[in-house]
Amino acid sequence: MEFEYSQKVKDLQVKLTRFMEEHIYPNESLYEEQLDKHDRFAVIPQVLDELKHKAKEAGLWNLFLPESEYGAGLTNTEYAPLCEIMGRSAIAPEVFNCAAPDTGNMEVLVRYGSDEQKEQWLKPLLNGDIRSCFSMTEPDVASSDATNIQTSITKVGDEYVINGTKWWSSGAGDPRCKISIVMGKTDPDASRHEQQSMILVPLDTPGVTIKRMLPVFGYDHAPHGHAEIEFKDVRVPVSNLIWGEGKGFAIAQGRLGPGRIHHCMRTIGAAERALEELCERVSEREAFGKKLADQGVVREWIADSRIEIEQARLLTLKAAYMMDTVGNKEAKSEIAMIKVVAPNMALKVIDRAIQAFGAAGVSADQGLAAKWANIRTLRLADGPDEVHRRAIAKYELAKSQERREMHARERTF
Amino acid sequence: MEFEYSQKVKDLQVKLTRFMEEHIYPNESLYEEQLDKHDRFAVIPQVLDELKHKAKEAGLWNLFLPESEYGAGLTNTEYAPLCEIMGRSAIAPEVFNCAAPDTGNMEVLVRYGSDEQKEQWLKPLLNGDIRSCFSMTEPDVASSDATNIQTSITKVGDEYVINGTKWWSSGAGDPRCKISIVMGKTDPDASRHEQQSMILVPLDTPGVTIKRMLPVFGYDHAPHGHAEIEFKDVRVPVSNLIWGEGKGFAIAQGRLGPGRIHHCMRTIGAAERALEELCERVSEREAFGKKLADQGVVREWIADSRIEIEQARLLTLKAAYMMDTVGNKEAKSEIAMIKVVAPNMALKVIDRAIQAFGAAGVSADQGLAAKWANIRTLRLADGPDEVHRRAIAKYELAKSQERREMHARERTF
C-alpha cells in the first residue's frame, strides 16, 4: 500500500503542468475563435497544429499506450495522473494525441489489428495525422445491451457489406476523421456474445453518409462533433475485419476498459479545475458585505468537493492499478465503479461552481456549463450508470453466494 | 382547506389543454425551423403570430393579471394551474401573452405606472404588439444584493442620464423588444433600500448598445435571448421614471413575487411533461429482454418524481393563495420556498427522464436537455437558492425568537 507517485510520474506531472500553463490555458479562447463562423465543422483551428507540434517536441505524446512498443510505455497507473492533468482543458487531450475516441481505437489496433491494419491506420493515428471515430450506438435500440445491435456485416465474396444506422459517432465531424471502427452483427444466430464483429470502414467509402451532427445540451462540440451516420450497402475488403468474426463483443470489452478509465481520469481533472475556480471566485466575490467564502453553505461545498474528488481519484487509481496487475477483466467491477463515480462526482462539483459564479456560470464566460454538459453525457456513454451499478451488484451477490456455499461446506465437516 | 380547483378553473384547464394539443405541441418543431438559419435573432417564426391570433380569439389571453381591469381577472391561485399547463411547452407562454419578462413588466406598469406610461407601453404589451425586457443584473457585482448595483440614473435638467452595464436582460434579442425597465441608483447616499429607482428606457435610445447575446449551456434561446446591454450617457425624459425616485427596491419586491411564482408554475408543467415522457419511454423501450419499466431503479424514479412534483405544486398553490389573501409581502417566506423547491425538483425529474432516454436525452431530439438547461438558470435568476434559503431561515429564527420571548413573558407572570 503506497500512495505516492513514482519519481518518473512526478517529473512528467511537472512537465505537463508547465506545458498546460504555458501553452494550453492561454490558447483556449483562441481555439474557439479560430473555428469557422459559418461552418464550425469546416476547419480545424490552426493553433491546434502548433500545439501538437510543441507537445511532440516536448515528448508529451502518446502517453496513454500501456506496455506497448508504440506508446510511452507508461502503465495505466502511471498514465492516470497525467491524463487527469490533460482533462483540465477541453482542448488538451488532442494536443498530446491522447483524445477519445482515438486512444481507444489505437488500443484496439495495437491489440487486435493485423499488420496491414496497423500500417494503414494505426501509424497515422499514432502520428496524429488523421483522426478516427467509433460507431457502436444505434438510435433505435438500447445499445447498452450489445445483443440489441441491428447493423449487419455480411460477407459477400471477398467483401463485407455493411448496413445500418449509428449515432453518437464522436469525432466524425472532424475533416481529418478518416476511419471508423464499426460494430455490427456478422452472425445473428451465433451465441449471444459471438454475434458481433468490428470492422474498419473508411469514411469516404461509398454508402457512408453523415446524416447530421447531434448537439449536446446546445453545444455542437465542433469541429469533432457527434455524428449520426448511415451505412447503406457499404462494401469493404474482408481484410478490414478486426481479429475475426464474432470477436466484436470481446474487443468491445477490451476497448471499453481503458476508454472508460481515461474518461474518468480526465473528468477528475475537470472537477479539480472547477474546484480551483470555485475557491477563487468565493475568495474574491462579495455580497451582503462579506466574501462568499464566509457565507452559508459555501465551505460545505468546498469540503464536500475536495472529499468527493479525492475519493474518486483514489478509486480510479486503484482501478488502473488492477488493470495493470490483474488485467482488465479482473478489474471490471472497479472499472464499473469509477465509471459511475467519476462523472457523478464531477457533475456535483461543477454544479456547485456554477452556482458560485451565478449567471456567469451558466453562460460561456466560465466554461463551466460546457464542461458540465460534456460530462453529463458520460453518465450514458459506454452504458448508463444503471447498467454499471447492476454489474457491480451482480458481482457482490456472486461473492455473497460463494461465501454462503463455503460456510455451508464448512458446516458439513 | 380545499384541494379542488373551482369550476371556472377546471373549464379553463380543459380549454387550454385542448389548445395545447391542437395548436402548440404540433407546432413546436415548426417554430424551431422557421428561425433564420444565419441570424437566429433576425426574424420571429411566422407560426407564432398565427398562434397568438388563435389564442386571442379563444379568449386565452393575458390570463396572468390578477385583480386588474386589464387582464382576465384571475387570482394567482386560479392562474397557477393554467400557467403550469403553458409551462409544458417552451413556445406556449408567449402565445397566450403570458411570457416572462413581459408579465412582470406589465404588472409593474399596472401597479406603479403613470397614465402616460400605461398608454405608451402597457397597451401595446397587453396587446402583444411589442415585447419588453428587464435590466437589473450586472456582470461585475453580486446582484442578488440590490445594494451592489452600480448603474447610475442621474437627473440632469428634465432628463435622467443612465450609465452602466447590465446582462441577462432576457428577451432583448427579439426584434419586437422595444422597451426595457432599467434598475439603477438615483441616490447612492440614501438609505440602503431607497437608493434604487426604475426607469423606462426605449431600446432605440442613443447610447443603448446590445454588446452580445449570452448563451445558456450552449443554447442561444433565440429569438428572445439574453443580452448584455451597455447604457452609455443614455438620456430619457424624467417622466420615464416609474413611481418615484428611490422606489426601485420596493418595485422589485412587488415585481419579483408574481414573477417568481409564474416561473415556478411553468417549471412544474415542464416537470410534469418530462415525467409523462419518461413513463412513455420506459413502457416502450427494452433492454436485456425486459421493458425498462421493469428494471432496477426506474420505478423509484417515477414514484419519486410524482411525489416531488405533487409537493412542489401544492406549495406553489399555497404561495399563490397567500399572495391572494394576505399579500405578496406576507407570503414572502412561501415565495422563497417555492423559488428554491420548484427548479430543483424539476431538474431532478428532467435529469431522470434524460437518463431514461439515453443519448437521445442529451441531444435536441427530446427537448429534455434544453428544458433542463433553461430551468438550471432559475436556481440563479432573481437570486440564487442560497439567498432564498437564508431568507427562509431568517424568518424561522425570528419566529423562534418570538416564541422564546413569549414564553419568557409567561414565566414572569
Added chain:
Amino acid sequence: MEFEYSQKVKDLQVKLTRFMEEHIYPNESLYEEQLDKHDRFAVIPQVLDELKHKAKEAGLWNLFLPESEYGAGLTNTEYAPLCEIMGRSAIAPEVFNCAAPDTGNMEVLVRYGSDEQKEQWLKPLLNGDIRSCFSMTEPDVASSDATNIQTSITKVGDEYVINGTKWWSSGAGDPRCKISIVMGKTDPDASRHEQQSMILVPLDTPGVTIKRMLPVFGYDHAPHGHAEIEFKDVRVPVSNLIWGEGKGFAIAQGRLGPGRIHHCMRTIGAAERALEELCERVSEREAFGKKLADQGVVREWIADSRIEIEQARLLTLKAAYMMDTVGNKEAKSEIAMIKVVAPNMALKVIDRAIQAFGAAGVSADQGLAAKWANIRTLRLADGPDEVHRRAIAKYELAKSQERREMHARERTF
C-alpha cells in the same frame, strides 16, 4: 383551492395547543419517572390517567373518528392538523384516546364490526378503559406481501382455531391491552386477496403467549412495547370473526389508509417540534465566538427543514382531503406518497436537530434520539418505502398507458 383551516379547526387547534402546553409537555418526564424501574411493562404511569381524565373533560377525546356516530365527527382533513399537534409529544396521543393501534382497530370495529363486537370491544376502547393490538406482521415472511402470511384460522365446529406467530404487535406489552385483531388465512386456496380473514382474539385466551418484547434501536417503548406473540391452538367463537371469511385483505386496505395518515400527521408534528428545538439551540449555543445560527450550513438546515415540513404537511392534508371526498381507495396513491414522504422528511429534520444538539442529541436528554428511532420504524411498518413507491409507480404507468391508448384512438379517427 383553499389553504386555510376552518374556524372550527382553528378553535380546536388553540384549545389543543393550550392543553399540550399546560398539561402534556410539563408531564413528559414525570411519565417516564413513573414507569416501574424493575419491570417497565408492569404499571401504567399514574399521570396518564389524570391526563386522560382532563382531556375527556375538555372535550378533546376521540377526535379521530370521521363521519361516525361515535367520534367527534371531524373529517380526516379537519383531524389532520389536530393529530399533528398530538404528534409533538410521544405521550399525547393516548391522552386524547387517539393512539395507534387503537384508532385503527376502532375504525375497523366501527366499519366492519358486528353489534356484539362493538358492544364488547369498541365501547371500552372508545371509553379509554382498555387498549388493543393488531397482529399482522410475521417474523418468517415478508409481510408487506399479505399473501405470504402463514398464520392459519381454521373453523372447527363453532370455533376458529388460530395457529401462528406474529411480531411487532405494538401495544401488547400494556397491562390494559385486552384484545388483538389477528390476521390469518382461512382459505389458502381462495384467490390471492380472499385467503385472509381478521379475527378478534382476547389476549387472555389459552394458547396466546407473549414470547418477548422487541426493542427499537435499544428502546423498549414501555409500557406499550412491541410483542412477539405465539398463537398455539387458540380457540375463539366463530362470532369473533370480523365481517366475514376472506375479508381480511379488504379490511386491511380500509384500516391502513387512516392508520397510515394518522402516523404521517403525528410525524409532521414531531418534525415541527424538532425544528423548533433546533432553532432554539442554534440561537443560544456558541462556538468559535459565534452563535451556531450564524455558522456554516445551519441556516440551510433550517430552511430545508421548513421547506420539507411544509410540503409534507400539504401532501398529507391533500391525501386526507381525498379520503374525505373520493374515498380511501381512490386516495391510495396519495396515501402511499405521504407514507413515504412523512417519515423520511421527519428523519432528516430530526437528524439535523440531533447534529445541532451534539452529544445531547443522541442521548435521552433531548428526546430527539428516541423520536428518530420511533419514526425510523415507520419506513417499514405497514409496508416498507419500496413497496409504496412501487404502488405509486404502477399507478403512474397505468395513467401513461391510458394516455397512449387515448391518443392512439384519437389518431384512428
Added chain:
Amino acid sequence: MEFEYSQKVKDLQVKLTRFMEEHIYPNESLYEEQLDKHDRFAVIPQVLDELKHKAKEAGLWNLFLPESEYGAGLTNTEYAPLCEIMGRSAIAPEVFNCAAPDTGNMEVLVRYGSDEQKEQWLKPLLNGDIRSCFSMTEPDVASSDATNIQTSITKVGDEYVINGTKWWSSGAGDPRCKISIVMGKTDPDASRHEQQSMILVPLDTPGVTIKRMLPVFGYDHAPHGHAEIEFKDVRVPVSNLIWGEGKGFAIAQGRLGPGRIHHCMRTIGAAERALEELCERVSEREAFGKKLADQGVVREWIADSRIEIEQARLLTLKAAYMMDTVGNKEAKSEIAMIKVVAPNMALKVIDRAIQAFGAAGVSADQGLAAKWANIRTLRLADGPDEVHRRAIAKYELAKSQERREMHARERTF
C-alpha cells in the same frame, strides 16, 4: 502508487479473520447474555477474559501502536486493514486490546508520559489488566471549540486541584476502568491554545463522582458506557500532569489523529459486514414471488454501498499512509476528510441493510440498529462533521490563496 497489502499484512488478515470466525462471532450473543440483568455495569462477561487470553496467545495483541517499543510495530497503514476486521464486531476490539479510548490513552502515555506514568498506567493498560477513560467533552459548552472548556486544573502546593463536570467519558462504567485523562485549563489567561493541560486522575480519587451513565439511542453500551463525571476539588500530585502545563491542546491534536482514524477503520469493517448481511438477506428473502435481490432498487443499494465502502477505505488508507510518512499534522486535512466520510458512509450502508431486513432490522435481532446508533455518535464525537468540513475548506482556501499569490508574482516578472 501501490494498492496491495504487504505479505505481512495479508498474513495477519488471514490470522485475524480466522480468529474472528472461530472465536468472536460465535460468542457475540453469549457476551450479551453474560451481562448482569439487574446492573448491567456490575460485571464483565466472563467470555471476554477467555477471548483476551486467546488473542494474546495468538499474538494478536496491541497491534495498534505504530513505531513503538511497546506494540506490534505496525505502521498505521499496516494496522488499518486489521483494525477494519476488528470493527466488524462490537466485542472484538477489546479482545485484541485495541479498543477506544484505551488505544488513544496508551498513545498519549507512550508519546508524552513520564517514566513513572508509564510504569503505573501504561503497563497495566498494555497488559489489558485495567481500562481507562478520556474526559474532555463538557455538557455546558460546545466542546469542539477547545477554548470553551471550563474545567479548571489549579496548582496548589504540590498538587493540582480539579473542578468541573465532564460527560461522554466513554468506558467509565466499566468496573475495571481505573484512570481518566482529564482535559482542563491550567491558565485561562495564556494564549488560546496554551490554556489547556491534561492530567491523570485515578477514578477512586476523592471528589470524583460518576453522576449517571448516558444512553445512546436507547442503548446503555454496558458494561463500558458513557459517563457524566463530576470532579469536585479533586486533588492529585503534580506528577500526574502529562508533558507539561499548557500542553493539553497539543496532546489532544496528537491523540485525536490516530483515535479518529481507528474509529474510521472500524466503521468500515462494520459497514462491510452490514453489506454482507444485506446481500445474504436479499438473496434469501422473497416477496411478491421474487427474491428481494431481483426487485426494484435493491441492486442500486448494493452497488452504491460497495462504491461508498471502497472509496472510504481508500481514503482512510491514504490518511494512514500520510500519518506514517509526513506525520499527523501534515495529514490533518485527510484525517478530517475520513472523519466525515467514514461514519456517514457506514450510516447509509447500515440503513439500507436495516431496510432490507425490515422489522428485524430495527430490533436487536440483527445488531444493525445497535451498530447504526453507535456509529451515529461518530458524526459528533471528536468534533461534529461541520467542524471538520470547515477545517477542510479552510485548507483548500489557503491553497487557493497561495496559487493566486504565486500567479501574481509570476505576472510581475
